[in-house]
Amino acid sequence: NAGVTQTPKFRVLKTGQSMTLLCAQDMNHEYMYWYRQDPGMGLRLIHYSVGEGTTAKGEVPDGYNVSRLKKQNFLLGLESAAPSQTSVYFCASSLLAGGRDTQYFGPGTRLTVL
């Protein structure tokens, strides 16, 4: 039982490049989330999904897109990376809705945009 896994662990991009972060969970959770963590800011919700085929905007969605084609996977895309997107990105999942339940986190992806 791997829990929540994220790929890749580290990435360096140049401004304007694109990339996709992959999150996978093996707990059969309905709800999945993408957060970014910046120094002194805690975690901020980017996008989330309440089930396969659904996505919704969180607190800081601009510059990101997501897809949930399969229940176990949640992809985060950056179409045209900017230095302001340098951050650590965490994926999480939960059995019940986000505000009602424990969330299980992946190990994070450290992204640097030059």
Next chain:
Amino acid sequence: SQQGEEDPQALSIQEGENATMNCSYKTSINNLQWYRQNSGRGLVHLILIRSNEREKHSGRLRVTLDTSKKSSSLLITASRAADTASYFCAYGRVSGTASKLTFGTGTRLQVTL
């Protein structure tokens, strides 16, 4: 911002001492949770306390919740070097069909030998 605020931002204690961290929030909540994050790792859930509960224990952890003051505290008793980490509170809100967890800014705990 709706983020929770934690106090202190940083705390340094010696092994064996107790550590207390506080969290304040601004809205009505469904529950309040505490997470730990070791350096360079993901967050790990520690404890969840529901809005109708006032105190909860788990091993060396004690959490209190005062909904009238919109605040919570996390007490770690008899701290160990392995408790060195950042600790985050997160409160769950349910509004209409939306249900979200909002995280605080964290407390960095350093436990020295």
